[in-house]
Amino acid sequence: MDEPALKMITQPDAATNPPAHEVIYRRLRDQILFGEIAPGQALTIQGLADRLSAGMTPVREAIRRLTAEGALVFQGNRRVCVPELTAENISEIIYARQWLESHLGLRATERATPAALTRLTEIDRAVDRAILAGDLRSYLQGNHAFHAMIYDLADAPILAEMAERLWLRFGPSLRVVIGRIGTQNLPDKHKDMLECMRTGDSEGAARAMREDMLQGMEQIRDMLDLSERDN
Amino acid sequence: MDEPALKMITQPDAATNPPAHEVIYRRLRDQILFGEIAPGQALTIQGLADRLSAGMTPVREAIRRLTAEGALVFQGNRRVCVPELTAENISEIIYARQWLESHLGLRATERATPAALTRLTEIDRAVDRAILAGDLRSYLQGNHAFHAMIYDLADAPILAEMAERLWLRFGPSLRVVIGRIGTQNLPDKHKDMLECMRTGDSEGAARAMREDMLQGMEQIRDMLDLSERDN
DNA sequence: CTCTGGAAAATTTGATCATATTCTTGGCGG
DNA sequence: CCGCCAAGAATATGATCAAATTTTCCAGAG
Numbered sequence: 084m085d086e087p088a089l090k091m092i093t094q095p096d097a098a099t100n101p102p103a104h105e106v107i108y109r110r111l112r113d114q115i116l117f118g119e120i121a122p123g124q125a126l127t128i129q130g131l132a133d134r135l136s137a138g139m140t141p142v143r144e145a146i147r148r149l150t151a152e153g154a155l156v157f158q159g160n161r162r163v164c165v166p167e168l169t170a171e172n173i174s175e176i177i178y179a180r181q182w183l184e185s186h187l188g189l190r191a192t193e194r195a196t197p198a199a200l201t202r203l204t205e206i207d208r209a210v211d212r213a214i215l216a217g218d219l220r221s222y223l224q225g226n227h228a229f230h231a232m233i234y235d236l237a238d239a240p241i242l243a244e245m246a247e248r249l250w251l252r253f254g255p256s257l258r259v260v261i262g263r264i265g266t267q268n269l270p271d272k273h274k275d276m277l278e279c280m281r282t283g284d285s286e287g288a289a290r291a292m293r294e295d296m297l298q299g300m301e302q303i304r305d306m307l308d309l310s311e312r313d314n
Numbered sequence: 315m316d317e318p319a320l321k322m323i324t325q326p327d328a329a330t331n332p333p334a335h336e337v338i339y340r341r342l343r344d345q346i347l348f349g350e351i352a353p354g355q356a357l358t359i360q361g362l363a364d365r366l367s368a369g370m371t372p373v374r375e376a377i378r379r380l381t382a383e384g385a386l387v388f389q390g391n392r393r394v395c396v397p398e399l400t401a402e403n404i405s406e407i408i409y410a411r412q413w414l415e416s417h418l419g420l421r422a423t424e425r426a427t428p429a430a431l432t433r434l435t436e437i438d439r440a441v442d443r444a445i446l447a448g449d450l451r452s453y454l455q456g457n458h459a460f461h462a463m464i465y466d467l468a469d470a471p472i473l474a475e476m477a478e479r480l481w482l483r484f485g486p487s488l489r490v491v492i493g494r495i496g497t498q499n500l501p502d503k504h505k506d507m508l509e510c511m512r513t514g515d516s517e518g519a520a521r522a523m524r525e526d527m528l529q530g531m532e533q534i535r536d537m538l539d540l541s542e543r544d545n
Numbered sequence: 546c547t548c549t550g551g552a553a554a555a556t557t558t559g560a561t562c563a564t565a566t567t568c569t570t571g572g573c574g575g
Numbered sequence: 576c577c578g579c580c581a582a583g584a585a586t587a588t589g590a591t592c593a594a595a596t597t598t599t600c601c602a603g604a605g
Contacts, residue, residue, distance in 0.1 A: 102560065104378075129584065138562055139585085140371070147335075147375045151382035153475065161569065161585070175472040182413045241406040241483065244384065245476060252472065333586060360558060369588055370559085392558070392595065 349489020
């Protein structure tokens with residue numbers, strides 16, 4: 084009597100699957116992570132709702148998540164904005180990442196499959212291409228993807244989440260730094276890292292991860308020292 | 315001419331100041347932190363809205379924050395629940411807390427004022443009273459307050475937030491452990507910690523914090539090993 | 546005759562929006 | 576210079592739609 088096939092015909096909305104607040108969260112998160120929203124810039128819920136052409140309820144939920152993750156902070160009583168890092172903040176982040184990156188790098192090396200190494204090598208090549216092309220956005224995305232994949236390989240979800248969350252804090256500043264000094268002469272310990280992973284040298288991989296992190300963080304710290312001296 | 319006192323009379327709503335989603339977040343957070351919501355127990359948004367006699371929007375926002383903090387996880391597609399820890403999870407938490415607690419303890423010792431030491435001693439006495447009385451809830455609250463005050467003294471907001479967030483993960487399990495073995499013969503390195511802080515022995519304070527953490531975590535690990543062996 | 550398995554309907558739950566209410570803030574007038 | 580008023584933004588409620596789970600009912604097999 085009724086057509087059961089009708090449902091499949093009238094259902095091209097498989098793309099609607101992820102809820103709106105999730106989509107908005109992801110978009111805002113990426114925009115913060117890759118520095119498209121400048122540190123210190125104020126955001127309003129209604130402004131975001133208009134800009135992303137969404138209702139304000141999903142925007143509110145996305146903002147709650149991001150403030151809980153430290154990617155946004157309450158400014159005064161009513162507004163939120165991307166926080167501006169201080170030199171002390173960077174020292175804390177360096178201290179935490181020292182432990183996190185080296186440990187995750189070590190575990191990832193112990194667990195890496197050949198397929199994973201192939202994929203990591205591909206990502207690193209994309210990073211190289213972005214550096215040569217001076218493509219800032221692609222560099223930042225690729226660099227993050229490289230570390231994120233290592234976190235994933237490490238099979239330590241809690242530590243990986245802690246590491247990911249720190250990216251949200253220094254990401255905006257990283258963008259400013261790289262945008263200032265250009266994508267040339269960037270530190271890249273990724274080659275060392277890959278070589279250690281291929282040979283199973285987990286201690287060396289931990290050292291490479293730590294050094295790669297340190298070089299990037301030192302650049303941010305130098306910039307912050309300069310701008311704080313200006314005041 | 316006009317009565318300025320009138321304002322105070324017509325304004326008994328000073329308690330309305332914190333927004334509802336903030337209040338709900340805090341209540342839920344405490345209930346999770348002190349194990350009043352059992353690990354694995356499913357929660358629904360509407361159920362919570364009824365139980366806390368609130369609208370569902372503030373409840374939704376509170377749940378977003380708590381899931382972002384790892385205090386809740388999505389269960390399937392529809393429900394959220396307090397996560398159950400695995401033995402691997404505990405190992406990760408131990409690794410992270412090893413350097414977090416010791417570093418925060420060291421910094422707190424360097425910055426502690428006499429007034430702060432007095433307050434810490436008071437908190438520790440309250441913990442002792444709770445242990446003697448077998449008052450589980452007061453013990454958990456006091457123990458947390460002791461560590462939270464040290465985090466606060468350390469003046470390292472990012473690291474302190476990381477440490478606080480880990481409490482949300484092992485808090486529910488801690489409640490189960492202590493509820494099982496009783497509040498007697500609990501580890502208490504708080505006395506060592508206070509003595510080191512008084513004498514300015516920051517290295518010793520770091521060691522005391524680490525050992526206090528380790529003793530508590532080992533108890534949780536032992537329980538998890540047992541229950542996983544049961545399966 | 547009873548038990549089990551599956552399908553469909555109904556109820557419960559979640560997501561989003563529109564709207565009202567409250568609170569902050571900035572400007573204007575005394 | 577202070578206080579009041581207005582505009583705008585955020586919070587919170589209720590309604591509405593969509594989705595999922597549960598329950599119920601029926602059929603077939605033991």
